[in-house]
Amino acid sequence: MDTLHATSTAPDAVRGAPVSGRATVRRLCYLGPEGTFTELALRALPEHTNAPLAPVRSADEAVAAVARGTAAAAMLPLENSVSGLVGATFQALAPLPGLAIEREVHLAIAFCLLVRPGTTIERIGTVAGHPHAFPQVRDWLAAHLPQARRVPVSSNAAGAHQVAQGRWDAALAPPTAAAHYGLVPLASGIRDDATATTRFVLVGGPTRGQHGGGTGPRPPSARTSLLGRVPGQLPRVRARIDDALRTAGVDVPHHRVGVLPGLPARPAAVLIDLDGHLDDAPVRLLARHLRLCLPELRVLGSYPTGASIAPPPTATPSYEGLSR
Numbered sequence: 001m002d003t004l005h006a007t008s009t010a011p012d013a014v015r016g017a018p019v020s021g022r023a024t025v026r027r028l029c030y031l032g033p034e035g036t037f038t039e040l041a042l043r044a045l046p047e048h049t050n051a052p053l054a055p056v057r058s059a060d061e062a063v064a065a066v067a068r069g070t071a072a073a074a075m076l077p078l079e080n081s082v083s084g085l086v087g088a089t090f091q092a093l094a095p096l097p098g099l100a101i102e103r104e105v106h107l108a109i110a111f112c113l114l115v116r117p118g119t120t121i122e123r124i125g126t127v128a129g130h131p132h133a134f135p136q137v138r139d140w141l142a143a144h145l146p147q148a149r150r151v152p153v154s155s156n157a158a159g160a161h162q163v164a165q166g167r168w169d170a171a172l173a174p175p176t177a178a179a180h181y182g183l184v185p186l187a188s189g190i191r192d193d194a195t196a197t198t199r200f201v202l203v204g205g206p207t208r209g210q211h212g213g214g215t216g217p218r219p220p221s222a223r224t225s226l227l228g229r230v231p232g233q234l235p236r237v238r239a240r241i242d243d244a245l246r247t248a249g250v251d252v253p254h255h256r257v258g259v260l261p262g263l264p265a266r267p268a269a270v271l272i273d274l275d276g277h278l279d280d281a282p283v284r285l286l287a288r289h290l291r292l293c294l295p296e297l298r299v300l301g302s303y304p305t306g307a308s309i310a311p312p313p314t315a316t317p318s319y320e321g322l323s324r
Helices: 011-015 037-043 059-068 087-094 140-146 156-162 176-181 236-245 280-291
Strands: 028-031 053-056 073-080 100-108 111-115 126-129 150-151 169-174 184-190 197-204 222-230 255-260 267-273 299-303
Touching: 028 037, 028 059, 037 073, 037 100, 037 197, 053 059, 059 087, 059 169, 059 197, 073 087, 073 100, 087 255, 087 267, 111 150, 111 156, 111 176, 126 156, 156 169, 169 176, 197 280, 222 236, 222 280, 236 255, 236 267, 236 280, 267 280, 280 299
Parallel strands: 028 053, 028 073, 100 299, 126 150, 126 169
Antiparallel strands: 073 197, 100 197, 111 169, 111 184, 222 267, 222 299, 255 267
């Protein structure tokens, strides 16, 4: 049996009894269904070894499982170097205090165009993919499938599953999704930008340490993140962040600021990454100052910076199936 099936459980697994503090095995969930890039990122971490893995339908469901204690941690996509911040993850994490990032993974991204056996390029009228997938392959689609309708779905593997069900003609998905859903790659290694990378974070509950990252030794290289919903028009939100950084009164460590515009009924989501651990005086003082100036922010954890993971083996471009 493929190990992907042997260690995974159905989405209902995260709705069972809370994870016991005496348990020796941590149940982990990830944005599913099986075969997503998120699952690949989770499997790149040692935490997944011997752990039951449960695919879930959404970021909201994943963080709710961690908050309830029915999963010890959840792997979620946070941002892509081409498409930007993943709104669903931000909106799921922002209102839930007590959760913290434990680890991060930077996964190089390359897509396959998956179809049902026998499908030719002439028969492709719809292409399913996560909304973040389409900006990463805009030029490729324009060159090879200019007339095909783009269909946004909750995850790329979900798109592959729906192709197998006959709802769409093709899906942009990881190569691992092909075997799960009985599909074949019409093209592989698809990406406009050879450096395209997605940052994934493993989010755990409050019992994993005051600053996130567990209770083990402090990592040699760390990142500290603050997250929150900040009300106001986008220019005003950015101005408040700039003012807070300018008036900090400490040497500001290298940092990155991400702002996801809000909706009329929902404030903007703000993510601030600081290089360094919360135990470092400059980082601790700056985080305290940021929270004084922007009380909507909370510390999302100090955790090891993640190494970049190479793309799947089929990332080398192959378009043989597109020959007409």
